[in-house]
Amino acid sequence: MAPTFAPRLTETQAAEFLNLSKKTLQAWRQSGEGPPYLKLGRAVRYEADAIRDWVKERERHSTSDRGRAA
Known part of the structure; x- marks a missing residue:
């Protein structure tokens, strides 16, 4: 049986899903703040x-909730 993978979103799709700009996701990737991502060659998913x-x-x-904020 072949492994199944969760759906992968492009950077544009992820930005739309989160209601953010692609630039914000790009900045978060550089700073380590954003959601986990995959690099498949040059593509980000x-x-x-x-x-x-x-x-x-x-x-x-x-x-007043404490904890790690974005």
Whole structure:
């Protein structure tokens, strides 16, 4: 049985999914702040599940919530 992979998004698709600009994602990749990504040759891809997990980790219920912010 062949392995199955989660859907991979292009940089444009990931930016749209997160309602961000591509420039923001690019800056986050350089600083290590953004969601995990894959480099496949020169192409950058984001796994949809990894983006969802990354967003969920940043969920806050109050301004006084502590923890790692984006």
